[in-house]
Amino acid sequence: MPQQVLLEARQIGRRAASGGRWLLRGVSLRIEAGQRMALSGLSGSGKTLLLRSLARLDPIEEGQVFWRGQSIRGVRVPEFRRRVIYLHQRATLVESRVEDDLRAAFHLRVNRDRQFCLSKILRWLQWLGRDPDLLQRRSSDLSGGEAQLVAIMRAVQLEPDMLLLDEPTAALDPQTAEAVERLVDIWYQQQPDHRALVWVTHNPEQSRRIAGRQLTLQQGALIEADS
Amino acid sequence: MDAPYLILDWWQVALASLLILINGAISASLRLKMERTLAIAAIRTVVQLLLIGMVLEWVFRVERATIVVGLLSIMTLVAGYTAVQRTPRRYPGIWWNALISVWVSSWFVTAYAVMVVMGNVQQWYQPQYTIPLMGMILGNTMNGVSLGLSALIDSLDSQRDRVETLLALGATRWEAASGPIRQAVRTGMIPLVNMMMVVGLVNLPGMMTGQILSGTRPMHAVNYQIVIMFLVASSAALGTVSVVLLAFLRLFSRDHQFLAARLESSEPPR
DSSP, X not given: OOOXXXXXXXXXXXXXXXXXXXXXXXXXXXXXXXOEEEEEOOTTSSHHHHHHHXXXXXXXXXXXXXXXXXXXXXXXXXXXXXXXXXXXXXXXXXXXXXXXHHHXXXXXXXXXXSOOOHHHHHHHHHHTTOOGGGGGSBGGGSOHHHXXXXXXXXXXXXXXXXXXXXXTTTTSOHHHHHHHHHHHHHHHHHSTTXXXXXXXXXXXXXXXXXXXXXXXXXXXXXXXXXX | OOOSSOOOOHHHHHHHHTTHHHHHHHHHHTXXXXXXXXXXXXXXXXXXXXXXXXXXXXXXXXXXXXXXXXXHHHHHHHHHXXXXXXXXXXXXXXXXXXXXXXXXXXXXXXXXXXXXXXXXXXXXXXXXXXXXXXXXXXXXXXXXXXXXXXHHHHHHHHTHHHHHHHHHTTOOHHHHHHHHHHHHHHHHHHHHHHHHHHBTTTBOOHXXXXXHHTTOOHHHHHHHXXXXXXXXXXXXXXXXXXXXXXXXXXXXXXXXXXXXXXXXXXXXOO
C-alpha cells in the first residue's frame, strides 16, 4: 500500500534578502507518513532555509508547499504549523519558568482545544532519567541541552504529525543528545505509520540511527542518497 | 489700538540679543571653541523666526482655507519625516507608515478641537487657532510615533527568537507579536502620561505662559492648557497605536511569517 504524502515541496526557491542570488532553487521533496529523513550538507548549503520554508516560516519566491495535497496560506498556516513543528538549533523558552513554558503552547488559539498534561511530561522525564524538579526551574538557569529537551517536549506534547529538527543536538553533550533522540523516538513510535520527521545533522552515525532516508543539500539543490 | 500686552520694538529685541555675548564669553574663557557655532545658532534663531513670522503674518492676513491647509500639510510632512529620522532601523514603507499615522491622528484631533470643542470659532480654518494647535499636537504626536516605532523595532529585534518560536508552535502573527506591540505602544504613551502627572507643578507649559504674557487672565489660559493637554495626549496615543499596527502589518505577512529581513539598519554598513 503506498504511503500517504504528508508534505510536498514543488520546485521551491528562495533568494537572498537583498534580492540577489538564489539560496535555494528548484528543490522538490516528498515526505510520506512514516518516513524519517536525515538532511546533511555543508554550512550555508541552505538546510535551515529549506526547513523553514517547509514550515512556511519564511516566504518563498518560487514554487509551492503542500500539506496533504493542499497549499497552505493565510488563516490555515497556524493550524498547519501545529501539525508540522520546526525546532530551532538553539532552543528559546518563552516563559520564565519551565512548566509555564510548556503550558504556554496551550495558550495559543490553535491549541485551545487541547489541555496541558503534567503526568505525560513527568513520565517522559522519568524515561529520560531526568529530575522532575526541572519543571520548577527558571528557564534562564537551564543549560543549552536542558533547554533543548524542554523545547522538544513543548513540541511533542502537541502531538504533531511532523517534526523538522534543525541540528537539535549539534551543540549538546553525547548524553543529552541521546536523550533528545530518545524523546523524538518516543513521539515517533506512538504512531509510526502516521508521523514523519526531517532531522538536520552532520553526524553520519546519528543520521543512520535516526533515519531511513538520507538527503544532502549541495549549493541549494537536493541530492538523495541511495536507500 | 492698544494691544493688551507690551509690544517689543526692534531695539528691545537687540538688547536681549546682547545676552548671547555671555555665552560667547563663557566659550572664549573656557576655550570651548563654540564661538562659531554660537554665532551660527544665534543667527539661525533670528532668521528662522523672522521667516516664520513673515509667513504667519501673511497667512493671518489673507486668511484663506487653502493656504492654511497648505501650511498645515507642510508642517505635517516635516513631522512625519522627522519621526522616522530618529529610528535606529528601518524597513521599506516606514516613511508612509509614519506619515499616515501622524497625519490621520493629528488632523483628526485638531479637527475635533476646532469644530467640536471650539465650535464657536468664526471659521474652521481660522489660522489663529488651527496653526498653534496643530503645531503643538504635531510635535507631541511625532514624538509618540517615533518612540513607538523605535520601541517596536528594538523589541522585535531583541525578541526575535521568541517571536519565531511562537510562530513555529502555531501562533498567529498577532499572538507572536503582541508582546512587542504592547511594549511599543506603552513606550510611545509614557512621556505624555508623565507630563500630565506633573504639569503645573514642575513646569508651566509654554503655551499657557505665552497666553499669560500676552495678557490673558491666568484662569482662561489654564482652561486652554487643559484642553491642549488632552488633545495632545489623545493624538499622540492614536499616532503611536496606528504606526505600531502599520509597522506590524509590514513586518508580518498574512501567512504568519516574521519578515525580519525587511529590517535594515538606517546607518550605512561599515
